[in-house]
Structure formats: C-alpha cells, structure tokens
Amino acid sequence: MFTGIVEELGEVVALERGGGASARLAVRGPVVTAGAAAGDSIAVNGVCLTVTGLSGDVFTADVMKETLDRSSLGALEPGSPVNLERAVPAGGRLGGHIVQGHVDGVGTVLSREPGDNWEIVRFSLPPALSRYVVEKGSIAVDGVSLTVVEAAGDSFTVSLIPTTLELTTLGRKRPGDPVNLEVDVIAKYVERLLERTRA
Known part of the structure; x- marks a missing residue:
C-alpha cells in the first residue's frame, strides 16, 4: 500500500x-x-x-x-x-490517502490555470471512472494524492501547491500529456457491496 x-x-x-x-x-x-x-x-x-x-x-x-x-x-x-x-510500512504515517498502486485508467492534462500561489489543473476522466470521483474526494494522479476541486462527468480539477509543482512530475505536465489515475478504492468496495445487497 x-x-x-x-x-x-x-x-x-x-x-x-x-x-x-x-x-x-x-x-x-x-x-x-x-x-x-x-x-x-x-x-x-x-x-x-x-x-x-x-x-x-x-x-x-x-x-x-x-x-x-x-x-x-x-x-x-x-x-x-x-x-x-x-510502500508504506506497517505503522507508518498515512500522509495522503490509501493508494494501492493499481491504476484504474489513463487521463490527459486538459488545461492549466496559474494562480497567485497555486495552479488549477484539469484532467480528462474516462467515463467508467466518473462515478468514483467526487468534489473534495481523493484521487491519485501519477501516484500523487490529490483532493478533487471540481468533478464533472468527463473531467476533474485539482489545485496544485508550489511543493507539488516543484517535487513531482505534475509541475512538468503539459496539455495532452497522459497521466495515470487511481480512484478511491473505498468507493469501489462500497459500490460492490451495494450491488450484492440489491441482488
């Protein structure tokens, strides 16, 4: 993990x-x-x-x-x-969110909007993953734990602080570049359990 x-x-x-x-x-x-x-x-x-x-x-x-x-x-x-x-050791600090390293799909950088001390980046979202992405929820983009700012049907935005821009690949990505996406695993398990309950 x-x-x-x-x-x-x-x-x-x-x-x-x-x-x-x-x-x-x-x-x-x-x-x-x-x-x-x-x-x-x-x-x-x-x-x-x-x-x-x-x-x-x-x-x-x-x-x-x-x-x-x-x-x-x-x-x-x-x-x-x-x-x-x-991988985080047992008893280690969970600084971001639970990330399995099992990529759910690939998105692309759609746009970048610089701010005073941050940058808003919009990524495309494969249709099969959109139901797992919610405003203020967690998502991993190229392995970086991020909070969703806005969730649309086919895209989402995140706000990147200077540290993330400097110390990860997300500061170097340009529109059209691919990124790995992993949605919150808890949402997938909840969906699966509810499907079995309704069956």
Missing part, C-alpha cells in the same frame, strides 16, 4: 521491450533504493512495481502487458522524470 506522498522525482534509465509486449524498466532513485531489496514494492508514477534487481541507485522492474495497457508507463523513455514512492 502507498499513501500518494511522492518521496522523490526519479529518472528512467531504460525501458526495454520484451517479446510478448512486456517490458523491463530501469529507474534511478537514490532515496527509494536506499535499503531496498529484490521483492520490495515501489510505485512509479502511481503504478506498483516489484523490484527485480538493484545496481547502486538504480532499480529494475518487470512490467507486464496488462500494466502497459492500463497505464502510461509504456510512453516513458530514458530521461523521463517519474514520481517514486516506497
């Missing part, structure tokens, strides 16, 4: 495509690799990946076709910045 509080901005070293539409991703991240071991979980732009190898401050992870199909990881290239977060 993750919290959506990005620990560092890492850098893609390599993305090697496999024969069966899978890939091997190598990422540099001095903070998240400190004390890391094979088998540990690290979220890369909100996608939970398992560490398969370590070399200094670079870790590798295998990325399956399902993950490439459901996320924006396949669009990464050497030099791409990525948001990195280690």
